[in-house]
Amino acid sequence: MNYLSRRIAHLDMDAFFASVELLRYPQLRGLPVVIGGKSEHKPVRLEDGSLRFSRLRDYAGRGVITTATYEARAVGVFSAMGLMKAAQLAPDAILLPVDFDAYRHYSQLFKTAVASITPQIEDSGIDEIYIDLSSLPEDSLTLAKRIKQAVCDATGLTCSIGITPNKMLSKMCSDFEKPDGITILDLSDIPERIWPLPVRRINGIGPKAEKKLALLGISIIAELAQVELSLLQAHFGRGYATWLFEVAHGIDHRPVMTRSEPKSISRETTFEHNLHPRHDRTALSEALTALCTRVAQDLKSKGYLGRTISIKLRFEDFHTVTRDITLSTFIADPIAIRQAARECLRRVPLEKKLRLLGVRVSMLSSTHSLQVANVLTQGELLLEFQE
Structure with missing residues (x-):
């Protein structure tokens, strides 16, 4: 296309x-x-x-x-x-x-409502999605109104939609008319609608890049669009400079990924007050159990198991450490996750109070993939036995 x-x-x-x-x-x-x-x-x-x-x-x-x-x-x-x-x-x-349980429930409701109009959806978070409308016959405004009505009927909630030729511009535009807005833009609108905006409005330009651009006299997207690529490369490196040059001109070739595999699933909590490893051991143990339980629930709801279990600790002085362990088998059970997390904790000197605790499961594989692999393995064993 x-x-x-x-x-x-x-x-x-x-x-x-x-x-x-x-x-x-x-x-x-x-x-x-x-x-x-x-x-x-x-x-x-x-x-x-x-x-x-x-x-x-x-x-x-x-x-x-x-x-x-x-x-x-x-x-x-x-x-x-x-x-x-x-x-x-x-x-x-x-x-x-x-109340994350309620938010996940409504998230599923609105995504299901949009999927009834088109399955070309990329899940980008609990409250946002990208939708490829290219193959649908209706005009953009009609589609936006249909989608917003479907979301409202399913949830009672409002949403804002941006429609453009690419993901980068659409994400920017969905914020233009909030709340309950619709923004439709094509590439000819970029000089008027996009270039006057601060560079930080581009998703992917963070505080460090914004500060570095400011030192070059660049604060709005129009100024970024006027800079030579060679100058950007001298200050940002070839890859990031090329990206900056393209997005300033409204270029983003990324497709809508209708299915993306997560690399990890994690949960973390920041304590109301710093917890002592010994004096507050009960509270820390309860927090670890709760995090492992929530991660296990997330794995189950998404249909994944994992082999690498990690813990994240942030101490009262903001020093952060991580430890991980890779198991021989895939797991999604909260007890098994907690046992592995405790193994990780034993490798950290716990001498200072803790500010944050996190648990992550990575090296994921879908339940379906493992079932298929198990069937294939059983078939190979059967063929070997028959031979």
């Missing part, structure tokens, strides 16, 4: 976690709401039947915001911000605990 004739959509759910919570608590609509608390921040039902919600001003700890409603964002509260800092900006904002 001609690159210029492609129609790639990026669908991004609007304030996804917060929007799911508003389905559960509609009385909070229009209020600043922050998601990031623990189980103790669940609403409390009073004697009169009403609910009492936690407020940011009552929070104490080192947790961070997972997401926030647009009303909270309007006062400067954003994802990944520390909850204590957010409490200074919006002390009266409602604080709700994270």
Whole structure:
């Protein structure tokens, strides 16, 4: 297919976690709401039947915001911000605990709804997907409206969609008209719509690259597009420089990958306060068990097993260490994962308090692939026996 004739959509759910919570608590609509608390921040039902919600001003700890409603964002509260800092900006904002089971449920609902229109979907995260619309007969605006309606009917939630000739532009455009927006752009619109934006709006240009570009006098995409490739190569190396040059001109040849194999599945938790390896051993043990259980559940839901088990530890001084062990067989059982994780822990001197604990399973293989391999092995043994 001609690159210029492609129609790639990026669908991004609007304030996804917060929007799911508003389905559960509609009385909070229009209020600043922050998601990031623990189980103790669940609403409390009073004697009169009403609910009492936690407020940011009552929070104490080192947790961070997972997401926030647009009303909270309007006062400067954003994802990944520390909850204590957010409490200074919006002390009266409602604080709700994270409920990943609910978010995964609604994630599956919206993806299934889109799949009923076209199976050409790349799963890009719990709240976003890429969709290849190139082979569908309808015009882009009609398709965007159909998809948004299907998502709303299935979940009661809104999403924003960007449709362009490639993934890079579509991801940028899905953010233009949030919430509940549609942006359709072709390559001729790049000078007007894309070039005036800061370079950091390009997915893949991080803080370090942005700072390095600024030293070259480049702060917006138009300036990046005017730079000679040779100059970029002198400062960024051949590969990254070529990528910068192409994306500045709206070029991205990546296809929509309808099936991508994960390289690892992991879970981690940052403790409310630093835990001592001996004095807080019970709490650490419970945290390790919970992480292994969640990883095992993720493996089961995605249909994978793994051979390499890793642990990640971040100490009170922010020093981070990892250890891993590769097993002789594939596993997905929480007890087996925990046993392997404990083997990893024994190889780390635990002398300082811990700030973060994580568990990862890698060297993955799908359950189906292992079943097929097992059948083939059995067949080879049978043939050998017959010979």
